[in-house]
Amino acid sequence: MSFALTGRFPAYRPRRLRQSPALRRFVSETRLNVGQLTLPLFVRAGRKVRRAIEAMPGVFQFSPDELVRQAAQAHELDVPAVLLFGIPDAKDEKASGAYARNGIVQQTVRLLKKELPELIVITDVCLCEYMSHGHCGIVERRKSGARILNDPTLKLLARTAVSHAEAGADIVAPSDMMDGRVRAIRQALDRGGFTAMPIMSYAAKFASAFYGPFREAAESAPRFGDRRSYQMDAANAREALREVALDIEEGADIVMVKPALACLDILYRVKTEFGYPTAAYSVSAEYSMIKAAAGNGWIDERAVTMETLLALRRAGADILITYAATDVARWTRESKP
Numbered sequence: 001m002s003f004a005l006t007g008r009f010p011a012y013r014p015r016r017l018r019q020s021p022a023l024r025r026f027v028s029e030t031r032l033n034v035g036q037l038t039l040p041l042f043v044r045a046g047r048k049v050r051r052a053i054e055a056m057p058g059v060f061q062f063s064p065d066e067l068v069r070q071a072a073q074a075h076e077l078d079v080p081a082v083l084l085f086g087i088p089d090a091k092d093e094k095a096s097g098a099y100a101r102n103g104i105v106q107q108t109v110r111l112l113k114k115e116l117p118e119l120i121v122i123t124d125v126c127l128c129e130y131m132s133h134g135h136c137g138i139v140e141r142r143k144s145g146a147r148i149l150n151d152p153t154l155k156l157l158a159r160t161a162v163s164h165a166e167a168g169a170d171i172v173a174p175s176d177m178m179d180g181r182v183r184a185i186r187q188a189l190d191r192g193g194f195t196a197m198p199i200m201s202y203a204a205k206f207a208s209a210f211y212g213p214f215r216e217a218a219e220s221a222p223r224f225g226d227r228r229s230y231q232m233d234a235a236n237a238r239e240a241l242r243e244v245a246l247d248i249e250e251g252a253d254i255v256m257v258k259p260a261l262a263c264l265d266i267l268y269r270v271k272t273e274f275g276y277p278t279a280a281y282s283v284s285a286e287y288s289m290i291k292a293a294a295g296n297g298w299i300d301e302r303a304v305t306m307e308t309l310l311a312l313r314r315a316g317a318d319i320l321i322t323y324a325a326t327d328v329a330r331w332t333r334e335s336k337p
């Protein structure tokens with residue numbers, strides 16, 4: 001980049017404005033605000049359940065009662081939103097648990113909205129946790145191999161989104177990466193009377209090795225094959241912009257880039273190109289790597305986490321989805337003078 005007008009040394013000395021914390025804060029271009037955070041939470045049936053996820057220290061699968069306590073803790077620290085993932089007791093080949101009226105997510109949404117009405121409850125809309133094969137869509141098995149069917153899957157995704165809306169969710173967030181799902185969900189919501197329900201689409205979601213620890217957390221690892229026939233290839237940035245454009249045309253209100261740290265260029269381009277509210281999902285391995293290195297005493301957990309989130313903001317993210325949301329909110333409060 002070349003600047004039309006910029007000072008030159010010695011008249012211009014950038015260090016002048018770096019002399020004190022107050023001056024640095026005064027001219028900082030990017031700020032991290034607790035109001036931008038979203039905490040992902042995993043819910044499973046039961047009472048008083050806190051099942052630790054080994055590869056994500058500090059992250060648990062909670063029963064609904066425990067989950068409400070966690071959400072309340074985050075909310076008291078001003079974290080405005082949670083993103084819910086459900087782990088059902090039973091899985092099948094049509095993901096019945098995803099759109100069951102009394103499914104685990106639907107129950108938990110009702111409970112959260114009753115106990116914490118001000119908290120924004122975002123629900124992940126996908127089928128993989130509810131499918132016995134662990135894929136995000138309906139599978140057709142042939143001699144030549146298995147295929148994930150796109151169009152028949154849309155109906156189930158739409159049904160899932162409507163069931164979340166009926167339970168009282170504030171935002172639905174489709175993460176499946178089927179073509180045309182945002183349109184299908186928008187139409188189904190509108191038909192159901194939920195014209196005011198926003199859609200946060202996982203618009204540029206890459207097939208990523210950074211999702212590894214999440215599979216344990218959500219118990220959603222595919223039994224065969226992988227997700228590369230529907231999630232994006234990490235090599236493609238221009239295609240990511242087309243995916244985002246499609247989702248916006250189909251009715252997405254917020255677009256998401258996932259993973260975050262490996263996609264700063266995508267985030268920047270998405271925000272610059274479309275100017276829509278943009279979310280960055282700092283995924284499980286991004287969290288686990290910091291935890292592991294910090295656990296070994298190799299890095300400063302707090303400093304690295306804050307710097308990482310600031311980088312996402314600088315790249316253009318308005319909304320930061322992170323497993324560290326509660327910690328970040330606490331650190332922010334502690335550092336207030």
Ligand SMILES: [Zn+2]
Binds near residue numbers: 129
């Ligand atoms: Zn999925």
